[in-house]
Amino acid sequence: MIYAVSPKMRTHGCRDVNSNNDGLKVLIGGWVQQIRDKGRLIFLTIRDQQGICQVTLHEKKVNPEVWRICKEVSLESVVSIKGSVKADPRSKLGAELIPSMIYIHSQAASKFPIDLTKMKTQMDIDTIFRYRELSIRDPEVVAIFELKNIIASATRRFFLEKGFTEIFTPLILTTSTEGGAEQFRLDYFEHPAVLAQSCQFYKQAALACHEKVFGIIPSWRAEKSHTPKHITEFWQIENEIAFATEKEIMDVQEDLLIFIMKEVLKEGKLQLELLNRTITVPSKPFKRLTFNEAKKKVQELGIEVDPQVDFGNPEETALSKAFHEPFFLTEFPTHLRGIYYACHDQNPKITRSLDLMAPEGFGELSSGGQRVSDYKILKERITQQGFNLEDFQWYLRMFKYGMPPHAGFGLGFERLIRWIANLSHIREACMFPRTPEIFQP
């Protein structure tokens, strides 16, 4: 390790070692992914965050110190290598790097705990997540997070271009936002508090400032669910619009998904290829089924249903599998929805609500609809559902003093990633997921 590293630790990426750059001098930096030692010939595969390249050393042609270091370097060590690109039609990558200098930044210990080349076939899930800080080095895993970045960025661009304002809502709450599902409890300077299950009340409050709001915002549910679409810490694409109805919320969701899919197809080609995923841009309008129609359809699919309860996981999966494009479920019964969903004028038993569903068995993506904006009706809804008015003090106050009609939705960000990237479990959509069993790293 006698070679001093240059002030710049890399000038090029591994993917620049290609046949178009024959003769180019480059300094690359990355992880040693593979070592093939053929005695007088060594091939190193170097991986950086955007690709791989092959470094070829002939004992007789290379600087002896470079040879010595390459004999010593271990798998997954981090190195910088200076050299020149040599086009080579025989090579799979079209070119190789002939090194003139190598510097080991970090010599990896031997016996890397997981085999990155066999993640899909031979590693068990527990091990993959126990060593998540190492298993994320797998290029297929990286591709998921690259897609996630494309989707997050497309989502924000979509909303900003349509004049929405991004909001940052509080995450520690001292009032229950919804009740129902379990909450993580904590002590806030001796006041009982919980982690937000959703930003519902706060995004509604934000309409006092902005006409249309959005955000990608974290939420938590302390549920011991063991389905492939539940994690305890998740982010939601949140959205609320003043002076709007559920019809506009459906439009927004259709346009959003179409915008995202187009962006993914444009910017995420390599990632989709690597994940062996084919996607299509859905067509507008999305199909719509009422809650009752959907229950009937599930029954036709041979699954027993109870029309009084919400869709269970098997029902939802079966229904979703019957579609090849996203679709809406509408007209959910009032007793199955939160206190903040408006009812139909003609039928108080039905809400003006909707769920956006992914096809192919992925199931629910979002919930939303028209909100209650009338103070008296809201009070009735709270007491009807068995809550105490005192627990909704500030929330009620904003309706008491003038609230516009409004509608909105919350769309599960990781659920969207799971569907687009075709992941068997939602935990794969998180770099460091939280489930009842996974809380480290």
Add this chain to the structure above:
Amino acid sequence: MIYAVSPKMRTHGCRDVNSNNDGLKVLIGGWVQQIRDKGRLIFLTIRDQQGICQVTLHEKKVNPEVWRICKEVSLESVVSIKGSVKADPRSKLGAELIPSMIYIHSQAASKFPIDLTKMKTQMDIDTIFRYRELSIRDPEVVAIFELKNIIASATRRFFLEKGFTEIFTPLILTTSTEGGAEQFRLDYFEHPAVLAQSCQFYKQAALACHEKVFGIIPSWRAEKSHTPKHITEFWQIENEIAFATEKEIMDVQEDLLIFIMKEVLKEGKLQLELLNRTITVPSKPFKRLTFNEAKKKVQELGIEVDPQVDFGNPEETALSKAFHEPFFLTEFPTHLRGIYYACHDQNPKITRSLDLMAPEGFGELSSGGQRVSDYKILKERITQQGFNLEDFQWYLRMFKYGMPPHAGFGLGFERLIRWIANLSHIREACMFPRTPEIFQP
């Protein structure tokens, strides 16, 4: 209230009621901000999220039902009003709206708890935040969150355009990331857990996937600090770069601030005006002072200093007041920085770290620098600072198995807003802030 609201609840904003639109038929929607009842003449000021307009009613000229409703409507009620724009050179706003229809969506209760016109002069802070869901209706407060949106959007665009990848790091942690400052504790399915004080370890881990990462990510500190720059729940502009040094981190911060300031000057003119704030684009390179030079400077300003401890609030404020542009503090002593800061090669007592400081007394914006990337050195640093190696199991493991050199910073998002918007207290940068005293709404 006999008039049915049209399917679209507004076609125009209040600001469209201007002299350029003389004769235009509009449907506006908003809050009744002011009522001047002159007997046979009523003036209503309507406020929506983007501006105000005046509605003028002559008893003899207007539909009697519209007149009746306007006599009844209360302050801060939410209404939709149809009418035609009439240019009027005598009016401050240049035009007024002559109504043909009004619909009250939400009749506000009488005695609105706060006087929105006297927020700055006569309302006490406790009341403003106790009724935060109502006090955010003040246009000056709205302007702050509009600036916040501009700054968030500029920040993300800056990083995305430079090839950074957005990351989403876990927020519930079962290992201490830094120790030191207080943490909010919670029970994670019977495992002791805390809310993340920073995403430090996880953004470092993300470098296995992406070369340059960023995010605007929430963090918490359970400190009973009562300075104007501390809140318990805050968001950080996070950033980490593989194969980089602290020099690049300084470049990134200079470029980021310049980019943001230009965007704010372009997109936030009205908001800056309303807040009576003048800002300038800082010039590059920012001034740099070492820790020791800064301590000396504070002493020259007449404040007693202890060169062995970090800058206290009075020191920091005084130092910051001596500058009119942002500046860097560098070379912080090793014993004052986290275990993950690299030391100078020649002097283990000094770190390759830096804080970005806002001028005008606003103080620290960010902390960052070169990270330790060597496994052995990291273990030494952990034990030297009195921590147990076992508490850093997965974090150490990623260094054991190959870690690139890297650098990064975390910049307080609300601190940045506070400085740019010239807010007396950081809590004003949050729609619903969390401090030891404020936890509702």
